[in-house]
Amino acid sequence: MTKRKKEPINSRTASIIRATDLPAATKKNHKQLGISDDDLGVLYRSMYLQRRFEERAMQMYQKGKFGGFLHLYIGQEAVSTGTAYALQEEDDFITAYRDHGLGLVKGITANESMAELFGKEGGCSRGKGGSMHYFKTEKHFWGGHAIVGAHLPLAAGLAFANKYRGEDRIAICFFGDGAIDQGALNESFNLAQLWKLPVIYVVENNGYSMGTAVQRHSAGRLMDRAKAYGMKHDEVNGMDLFSVIDKFSKVAKDVRKTGEPWFLEVITYRYRGHSMSDPGNYRTKEELAEYKRIDPIERLKIYVLENGHLTEKELDAINEEVEKEVLESIDFAENSPFPPEEQLYEDVYVEKDFPFLR
Amino acid sequence: MPQKQFREVIRDAIQEEMDRDETVFVMGEEVAEYNGAYKATQGLLDRFGEKRVIDTPISELGFAGLGVGAAMNGLRPIVEFMTFNFALVGVDQIINNAAKIRYMSGGQIKIPIVFRGPNGSAGQLGATHSVSFESMYAHFPGLIVIHPSEPYDAKGLLKSAIRNDNPVIFLESEQMYGMKQEVPEEEYLLPIGEAEIKRKGNDVTVVADGKMYHVARTAADQLAKEGVEVELIDPRTIKPFDMKTVIESVKKTNRCVVVDESHPFGGVAAEVGFQIQRDAFDYLDAPVQRVTIPDVPAPFSRPLFDAWLPNPSQVIDAVNTVTYRK
Numbered sequence: 167m168t169k170r171k172k173e174p175i176n177s178r179t180a181s182i183i184r185a186t187d188l189p190a191a192t193k194k195n196h197k198q199l200g201i202s203d204d205d206l207g208v209l210y211r212s213m214y215l216q217r218r219f220e221e222r223a224m225q226m227y228q229k230g231k232f233g234g235f236l237h238l239y240i241g242q243e244a245v246s247t248g249t250a251y252a253l254q255e256e257d258d259f260i261t262a263y264r265d266h267g268l269g270l271v272k273g274i275t276a277n278e279s280m281a282e283l284f285g286k287e288g289g290c291s292r293g294k295g296g297s298m299h300y301f302k303t304e305k306h307f308w309g310g311h312a313i314v315g316a317h318l319p320l321a322a323g324l325a326f327a328n329k330y331r332g333e334d335r336i337a338i339c340f341f342g343d344g345a346i347d348q349g350a351l352n353e354s355f356n357l358a359q360l361w362k363l364p365v366i367y368v369v370e371n372n373g374y375s376m377g378t379a380v381q382r383h384s385a386g387r388l389m390d391r392a393k394a395y396g397m398k399h400d401e402v403n404g405m406d407l408f409s410v411i412d413k414f415s416k417v418a419k420d421v422r423k424t425g426e427p428w429f430l431e432v433i434t435y436r437y438r439g440h441s442m443s444d445p446g447n448y449r450t451k452e453e454l455a456e457y458k459r460i461d462p463i464e465r466l467k468i469y470v471l472e473n474g475h476l477t478e479k480e481l482d483a484i485n486e487e488v489e490k491e492v493l494e495s496i497d498f499a500e501n502s503p504f505p506p507e508e509q510l511y512e513d514v515y516v517e518k519d520f521p522f523l524r
Numbered sequence: 525m526p527q528k529q530f531r532e533v534i535r536d537a538i539q540e541e542m543d544r545d546e547t548v549f550v551m552g553e554e555v556a557e558y559n560g561a562y563k564a565t566q567g568l569l570d571r572f573g574e575k576r577v578i579d580t581p582i583s584e585l586g587f588a589g590l591g592v593g594a595a596m597n598g599l600r601p602i603v604e605f606m607t608f609n610f611a612l613v614g615v616d617q618i619i620n621n622a623a624k625i626r627y628m629s630g631g632q633i634k635i636p637i638v639f640r641g642p643n644g645s646a647g648q649l650g651a652t653h654s655v656s657f658e659s660m661y662a663h664f665p666g667l668i669v670i671h672p673s674e675p676y677d678a679k680g681l682l683k684s685a686i687r688n689d690n691p692v693i694f695l696e697s698e699q700m701y702g703m704k705q706e707v708p709e710e711e712y713l714l715p716i717g718e719a720e721i722k723r724k725g726n727d728v729t730v731v732a733d734g735k736m737y738h739v740a741r742t743a744a745d746q747l748a749k750e751g752v753e754v755e756l757i758d759p760r761t762i763k764p765f766d767m768k769t770v771i772e773s774v775k776k777t778n779r780c781v782v783v784d785e786s787h788p789f790g791g792v793a794a795e796v797g798f799q800i801q802r803d804a805f806d807y808l809d810a811p812v813q814r815v816t817i818p819d820v821p822a823p824f825s826r827p828l829f830d831a832w833l834p835n836p837s838q839v840i841d842a843v844n845t846v847t848y849r850k
Binding site (some may be wrong): 291357 | 549576580581583585586587588589590591592593594595596598599615617620625626627628629631633634665666668689690703717722738762765779789795799
């Protein structure tokens with residue numbers, strides 16, 4: 167297990183982890199992690215795309231382009247990018263409602279993402295899911311789930327099916343620290359460990375269950391939930407891309423080899439509110455600023471610049487390309503039609519002619 | 525044709541479908557080593573092994589959700605609840621996940637899962653163990669709800685349910701597991717969503733599902749002795765509900781009584797009554813009547829329990845009301 171420099175946590179009580187007290191970052195460089203020079207640019211682009219996409223999505227929301235909820239992932243991009251990089255493309259990903267980042271890294275295009283926010287037919291869920299319910303199963307992205315903790319047993323089921331068929335695929339399930347307190351977590355952990363299901367459970371501990379700080383909603387350390395089930399577990403510095411890649415590569419390899427589940431607590435931070443209506447009165451500006459100082463995108467940027475892998479000019483070119491992609495996604499979403507009214511009754515049942523009560 | 529018990533045909537249907545399709549498996553509390561709390565999975569562990577016949581912990585939320593995830597990812601789970609009363613702690617997995625994920629994903633996902641087990645009251649078991657859930661599950665789009673009353677129907681419909689690509693709620697009855705009926709040796713399937721007229725009659729239409737079918741049947745036999753010929757319709761499937769058969773019958777008899785084990789508010793009887801007044805208003809010679817359990821939880825005490833559960837004399841009273849015999 168990773169040693170902390172300072173122990174900020176009472177052994178029996180969870181608490182917000184300060185940016186200065188995160189689990190130590192990996193000391194390995196990109197080569198030691200098996201990341202090619204070219205992939206450094208790909209990884210940077212992936213994180214930056216999520217960030218710009220959501221910043222623009224926020225603008226569109228504020229302009230009234232679409233309704234509903236909008237939960238932003240900004241600050242947590244190293245988790246999505248790092249895990250998708252560490253795992254195989256055909257591994258099965260499932261997450262909670264803060265799903266834009268993982269959706270984008272798993273192969274939902276910016277166009278499909280933005281159109282879904284707009285409720286348009288060109289969206290990844292044909293406009294029927296919205297921000298909280300992104301899906302793209304051909305890319306093994308199983309959603310976008312908005313009842314806290316309710317998708318944890320689904321992940322066990324995805325893993326169960328993979329194991330049943332003797333496939334090498336593993337499942338990975340993300341959720342926020344709020345889900346820790348749900349019974350669904352405990353039932354899922356028990357089944358996953360009891361039946362040795364190839365699944366990685368990942369709590370993205372960003373410190374807050376909506377506006378309730380972790381020490382006010384959860385007894386004990388989050389990671390320790392695994393102990394009761396004898397489940398392998400560890401913590402990860404979620405603000406550092408290389409640390410995420412390092413840990414998840416090892417864990418994925420172990421799950422594939424042993425077929426046994428893991429629970430990882432990723433310490434991360436969301437810069438924005440829980441949703442768009444959240445002024446964030448429950449936390450200090452200083453706390454937020456501390457985290458922004460260790461921003462995962464900036465961190466990678468400094469790494470590639472200092473080590474001479476990419477130049478400012480090359481990074482600017484990536485940024486421009488991303489900006490273009492995001493702006494195009496807005497055009498795409500604007501121009502995509504709304505689903506026609508007859509689609510109201512489609513996709514409820516498999517049959518096209520299901521006799522609905524009218 | 526051999527006589528088969530309700531529990532035997534449930535087992536036979538599962539066994540035939542598991543023989544036919546490797547992706548079908550069954551899980552639930554006590555389904556494997558114990559051979560089923562009500563022996564509806566007897567012998568399946570011996571035949572298929574522990575990979576496909578799986579004992580679960582008492583963890584309805586967990587294994588219901590696990591089943592949904594497995595169905596999303598290509599398997600065809602049969603999830604047994606020891607009774608549907610216990611499913612309530614996992615009902616989020618059925619109503620929010622099984623029923624809605626296909627819709628929310630814009631049709632990307634199919635969830636071919638069967639949730640089955642006993643439903644409704646089974647004697648003096650108190651309020652938490654006596655609920656009949658057909659109306660509740662039928663309320664939610666995305667689910668199919670089957671509520672058979674006899675072994676022949678149960679077998680053919682369960683086989684269809686297992687092959688169906690939608691989530692299916694399949695409701696049985698503790699009190700009917702020992703009930704026998706002639707069931708063919710050869711394979712057969714029954715279509716989901718088709719009612720059956722199980723007794724022809726011209727005087728009054730009685731619609732009754734599940735265990736209440738037998739209550740209505742007893743009433744119909746008694747009424748026949750009094751010269752009243754009941755047309756008895758067993759809907760068999762609650763969702764989709766075969767209103768066409770009911771409406772056609774009401775247009776012939778001009779009178780209708782609905783018997784259902786749900787509570788009255790928003791129940792099957794309420795819905796059927798509404799549909800009849802809308803689609804056969806001009807044919808009615810009397811307001812539609814219903815016999816349901818009352819708007820109270822199940823009591824334990826025997827006399828109270830007997831007063832609570834619908835019985836044939838209540839059905840006869842309702843028929844007398846719509847025929848103005850009293």
